[in-house]
Amino acid sequence: MQKIKTDLLVIGAGSGGLSVAAGAVQMGAKVVLLEDHKMGGDCLNYGCVPSKALIAAGKKAHAMRKTQFGVTGVDPKIDYAGAKDHVQAVIDTIAPVDSQERFEGLGVHVIRERGRFVDENTVQAGDHEITARRIVVATGSSPFVPPIPGLENVPYLTNESLWDLRDLPEHLLIVGGGPIGIEMAQAHLRLGSKVTVIEGEKAMGKDDPEMAAIVLDRMREEGVVIEEGALAEEITGKAGDITVKAKDGRVFKGSHLLMAVGRAANVKDLDLEKAGVKYSNRGIEVDASLRTSNKKVYAIGDVAGQLQFTHVAGYHAGVVIRSILFGLPSKAKQGHIPWATYTDPELAQVGLTEAQSKKEHGIYSEVYRFEFEENDRAIAEGKTTGLIKVMVAKGRPVGATIVGAGAGDLIGIWALAIANNMKMSQIAGMVAPYPTLGEVNKRAAGAYFSPRLFESDKVKKVVGFIQKYLP
Numbered sequence: 001m002q003k004i005k006t007d008l009l010v011i012g013a014g015s016g017g018l019s020v021a022a023g024a025v026q027m028g029a030k031v032v033l034l035e036d037h038k039m040g041g042d043c044l045n046y047g048c049v050p051s052k053a054l055i056a057a058g059k060k061a062h063a064m065r066k067t068q069f070g071v072t073g074v075d076p077k078i079d080y081a082g083a084k085d086h087v088q089a090v091i092d093t094i095a096p097v098d099s100q101e102r103f104e105g106l107g108v109h110v111i112r113e114r115g116r117f118v119d120e121n122t123v124q125a126g127d128h129e130i131t132a133r134r135i136v137v138a139t140g141s142s143p144f145v146p147p148i149p150g151l152e153n154v155p156y157l158t159n160e161s162l163w164d165l166r167d168l169p170e171h172l173l174i175v176g177g178g179p180i181g182i183e184m185a186q187a188h189l190r191l192g193s194k195v196t197v198i199e200g201e202k203a204m205g206k207d208d209p210e211m212a213a214i215v216l217d218r219m220r221e222e223g224v225v226i227e228e229g230a231l232a233e234e235i236t237g238k239a240g241d242i243t244v245k246a247k248d249g250r251v252f253k254g255s256h257l258l259m260a261v262g263r264a265a266n267v268k269d270l271d272l273e274k275a276g277v278k279y280s281n282r283g284i285e286v287d288a289s290l291r292t293s294n295k296k297v298y299a300i301g302d303v304a305g306q307l308q309f310t311h312v313a314g315y316h317a318g319v320v321i322r323s324i325l326f327g328l329p330s331k332a333k334q335g336h337i338p339w340a341t342y343t344d345p346e347l348a349q350v351g352l353t354e355a356q357s358k359k360e361h362g363i364y365s366e367v368y369r370f371e372f373e374e375n376d377r378a379i380a381e382g383k384t385t386g387l388i389k390v391m392v393a394k395g396r397p398v399g400a401t402i403v404g405a406g407a408g409d410l411i412g413i414w415a416l417a418i419a420n421n422m423k424m425s426q427i428a429g430m431v432a433p434y435p436t437l438g439e440v441n442k443r444a445a446g447a448y449f450s451p452r453l454f455e456s457d458k459v460k461k462v463v464g465f466i467q468k469y470l471p
């Protein structure tokens with residue numbers, strides 16, 4: 001057994017663990033990083049990166065089919081395996097940034113073994129025993145596969161196995177209408193599959209219903225069948241011939257099955273009990289500074305059971321680095337965290353939704369809207385399906401929801417505004433280049449001031465008075 005003493009031990013080399021390790025080592029800490037599977041974790045290998053690459057292939061096929069702008073659409077020849085090659089090429093291009101070589105180059109001691117706690121500040125990984133002043137658990141999450149009767153005898157895909165599939169599914173059944181199910185539904189439809197989404201409650205149920213409906217309507221128009229209130233209760237069949245029965249008796253048949261019903265935090269096999277670290281089904285219990293019930297152990301990213309996004313794992317990394325390296329108080333907040341679903345049109349959110357704003361700010365909650373069909377760039381490019389809603393309380397934005405082309409990029413400005421408690425006047429005062437989709441942000445802010453300026457008798461009186469006396 002090789003005994004190692006270090007300042008910081010990080011368990012898991014995904015979005016969160018890598019960010020902590022890179023930050024801490026470059027600021028002078030001795031860092032050991034454990035990873036028993038692929039460097040880069042879920043996002044690079046099975047999540048964000050492959051999904052966005054496949055979505056890009058679907059987008060291209062969709063654009064080719066459209067007759068638009070004097071250009072006649074064609075029936076594209078789609079090579080699903082070729083699309084998967086593209087997915088792999090994208091992963092391979094990004095992988096060096098997350099690689100063992102790069103991290104060793106930075107000075108991190110990378111050990112490719114699974115870690116499990118031996119006591120409150122010691123972890124065993126293969127034949128290494130690592131004792132650390134502080135430990136960060138960043139073990140992520142895995143596809144949650146519910147115990148639906150029959151499922152154990154039916155071949156099914158998850159976000160981990162989907163990328164190995166080389167033949168286009170003829171009819172893809174997707175159980176779960178969350179971001180994974182919805183993004184993969186549209187990508188597969190556009191690449192030529194028939195697609196049925198079987199959702200137990202409401203598809204895109206974590207998002208503003210008015211905005212989600214715009215995405216779902218578009219997907220239905222394209223041909224995705226989205227069945228809501230269809231809780232999958234029994235699954236039978238064999239490869240190529242699968243049947244999903246819903247609680248209300250509806251029956252869905254398809255050739256392939258993708259299970260996308262949420263994530264389970266990776267807490268098993270860590271022997272957390274030996275370290276006195278409390279956890280539940282949702283993940284490791286943490287306080288506002290992401291410390292666990294063992295004050296020397298922190299948990300970040302998906303395993304911490306909060307919002308499950310790569311940028312959240314990265315944000316958590318910054319929070320714990322401040323605490324671990326400098327001993328400074330540091331708290332993780334959620335109110336300024338944006339997220340986006342990369343459908344076409346995209347849907348992005350930061351801060352409060354309209355309903356949440358009404359609940360939290362009551363009569364002080366105001367909502368300002370601007371339609372993409374009034375944006376000149378959107379008109380020029382045929383991207384007029386879209387809407388921005390900005391929730392305002394006492395002159396400051398408290399939430400923004402955008403559905404439309406580039407919504408994931410457009411939400412950034414509201415994330416900045418909310419994180420810094422900015423005023424609407426600061427957004428309205430920004431000059432956006434013309435013609436850009438980004439002008440929707442300024443116009444939504446302008447909508448806040450329009451009635452105050454253009455429909456105010458007081459303003460009219462003041463202007464009239466000044467004009468009388470101005471030379």
Ligand SMILES: Cc1cc2nc3c(=O)[nH]c(=O)nc-3n(C[C@H](O)[C@H](O)[C@H](O)COP(=O)(O)OP(=O)(O)OC[C@H]3O[C@@H](n4cnc5c(N)ncnc54)[C@H](O)[C@@H]3O)c2cc1C
Binds near residue numbers: 114
């Ligand atoms: C299909 C899909 C699409 C997604 N798209 C997006 C998106 O577009 N944008 C976005 O922000 N988020 C997206 N996400 C979510 C994002 O992937 C996760 O939030 C992010 O990867 C979480 O990072 P993490 O560091 O917490 O965990 P992970 O990236 O999962 O990393 C955890 C690492 O820990 C390792 N590990 C686990 N246990 C041990 C152990 N005992 N010892 C050693 N190593 C261990 C694992 O092998 C893994 O490499 C998507 C997820 C999926 C599934």
Ligand SMILES: NC(=O)c1ccc[n+]([C@@H]2O[C@H](COP(=O)([O-])OP(=O)(O)OC[C@H]3O[C@@H](n4cnc5c(N)ncnc54)[C@H](O)[C@@H]3O)[C@@H](O)[C@H]2O)c1
Binds near residue numbers: 177178181203340342
């Ligand atoms: N663009 C992005 O940022 C992005 C993309 C994909 C995933 N993610 C992350 O990954 C997480 C997991 O995504 P997800 O889509 O798997 O989970 P999810 O929890 O967001 O959605 C799962 C859906 O499955 C439904 N469901 C559960 N059991 C069911 C059953 N038996 N029958 C029918 N429907 C059932 C739920 O009602 C829910 O709508 C997301 O919450 C998000 O944090 C992010």
